[in-house]
Amino acid sequence: MKYIESISDDVYFNLALEEYIFNSLKDDTYFMLWKNENSIVMGKHQNAYEEINIKAIEQNNIKVARRNTGGGTVFHDRGNLNYSVITDYDKNTFIDYDKFIIPVINALNSIGVKAEKRRTSDIAIDGKKISGSAQTIKGNRALHHGTLLFSADLTMLHDLLKTTEGKIESKSVKSVRSIVTNIREHLIDTTINIDEFQKMFADAMFSDDIEKYEISQEQIESVNELVENKYSKWEWSFGASPDFYFEKESAVNGNAIKVKLNVKKGIVTECNIQGINLTCGELEENIIGSRYSYIDTVNKLKEYSSLKGILNINYEELADCFF
Amino acid sequence: MIKLIKMPKLSANMESGLLVTLRKQNGDDVQKGDVLFEVETEKVVSEIESEEDGKLVKLYFREGDNVKVDEIIAEIEIAE
Numbered sequence: 467m468k469y470i471e472s473i474s475d476d477v478y479f480n481l482a483l484e485e486y487i488f489n490s491l492k493d494d495t496y497f498m499l500w501k502n503e504n505s506i507v508m509g510k511h512q513n514a515y516e517e518i519n520i521k522a523i524e525q526n527n528i529k530v531a532r533r534n535t536g537g538g539t540v541f542h543d544r545g546n547l548n549y550s551v552i553t554d555y556d557k558n559t560f561i562d563y564d565k566f567i568i569p570v571i572n573a574l575n576s577i578g579v580k581a582e583k584r585r586t587s588d589i590a591i592d593g594k595k596i597s598g599s600a601q602t603i604k605g606n607r608a609l610h611h612g613t614l615l616f617s618a619d620l621t622m623l624h625d626l627l628k629t630t631e632g633k634i635e636s637k638s639v640k641s642v643r644s645i646v647t648n649i650r651e652h653l654i655d656t657t658i659n660i661d662e663f664q665k666m667f668a669d670a671m672f673s674d675d676i677e678k679y680e681i682s683q684e685q686i687e688s689v690n691e692l693v694e695n696k697y698s699k700w701e702w703s704f705g706a707s708p709d710f711y712f713e714k715e716s717a718v719n720g721n722a723i724k725v726k727l728n729v730k731k732g733i734v735t736e737c738n739i740q741g742i743n744l745t746c747g748e749l750e751e752n753i754i755g756s757r758y759s760y761i762d763t764v765n766k767l768k769e770y771s772s773l774k775g776i777l778n779i780n781y782e783e784l785a786d787c788f789f
Numbered sequence: 790m791i792k793l794i795k796m797p798k799l800s801a802n803m804e805s806g807l808l809v810t811l812r813k814q815n816g817d818d819v820q821k822g823d824v825l826f827e828v829e830t831e832k833v834v835s836e837i838e839s840e841e842d843g844k845l846v847k848l849y850f851r852e853g854d855n856v857k858v859d860e861i862i863a864e865i866e867i868a869e
Contacts, residue, residue, distance in 0.1 A: 509829075509832070510809070510827075510829070511809040511827075511829055534834065535832065535834055536829040536830075536831075536832040536833050536834045538832075560798075560799065560801050561799050561800040561803075561831060561833050561835075563831075586831055586832075587831065587832055600832040600833070601833040601834070602833065602834040602835070602836075603799075603833060603834070603835040603836065604836045605836075605838070638853075639807065708852075708853060
């Protein structure tokens with residue numbers, strides 16, 4: 467086994483590095499530890515618009531990433547440690563989470579964290595989730611990765627995930643919400659920081675003689691290409707969302723407004739607005755064909771000439787009707 | 790000869806899988822090792838590869854469908 471410590475805290479770089487190792491380094495088992503700055507990471511076949519609070523994401527400039535593994539949406543920040551295991555897979559065997567999760571639980575236990583397995587792919591303390599994991603399998607290689615909530619901002623996690631009174635219909639993979647907790651709260655010494663925890667965890671996982679694998683400059687360039695062509699692209703993080711239908715009834719200044727949308731690959735293909743005492747055709751046409759984005763919607767409403775004469779109009783409140 | 794491609798049983802508890810991506814469509818030529826589709830179950834994305842050369846002649850499901858283990862997903866006409 468070889469150990470890689472990521473050199474970056476950029477979510478796009480780290481997911482690209484993981485994919486690079488998965489596709490290009492097949493000679494050994496690789497174990498990687500990595501942390502990201504504030505970001506949202508979705509499962510491969512999720513609908514971004516169904517999982518995340520688009521308004522909060524756009525207004526706070528949070529990076530949204532789509533990973534190659536299955537499952538649901540998670541929030542990452544510098545208080546969350548991620549581990550990846552990239553190894554051989556025998557097609558004649560079943561999917562196995564235990565062979566990856568049990569060593570992690572044992573390492574946590576050895577440094578005083580009373581962690582235990584929960585459901586198929588989670589780790590919990592007193593029933594509260596501290597770690598979720600997911601996998602992808604391609605040919606004879608498997609990638610398993612998981613999160614370890616150490617001192618993450620759990621309020622931010624909550625605020626950035628989707629809440630809407632509207633209705634969304636799609637064939638996407640849905641997230642399952644869990645009650646979570648930070649590992650640090652359960653330690654005797656609660657002053658330990660994430661970097662110290664990372665070292666303790668790595669020491670507990672491996673013996674001293676594990677080979678540390680350094681990424682070369684050439685490899686970094688390949689990873690950066692993958693960042694540029696895939697992970698940082700809107701077409702991947704948002705545009706790869708399954709098609710969906712959205713419907714929401716809202717009230718603005720006592721007027722009922724009903725918005726219906728069809729969105730394909732992140733682009734609004736059909737738009738129907740009812741209830742504004744104005745002809746909406748122009749606005750609908752303006753929205754059709756553009757990306758389904760909160761800030762863009764606000765701007766389009768501002769451009770819409772028929773709304774300009776209305777006193778005290780709150781464009782954000784109106785834009786909320788679309789999300 | 791027609792080869793039936795069925796939903797594989799990927800884990801001990803698997804009853805069905807989500808057919809998340811169709812990489813090949815009706816009428817497409819396929820080669821051994823080509824990815825036919827992606828299946829997701831228990832947070833695992835798995836690429837299902839073709840085991841022979843031929844042509845995909847029938848597709849029974851659409852993207853996003855939930856397919857029971859052993860149900861036929863597609864038919865491949867094997868090249869002579």
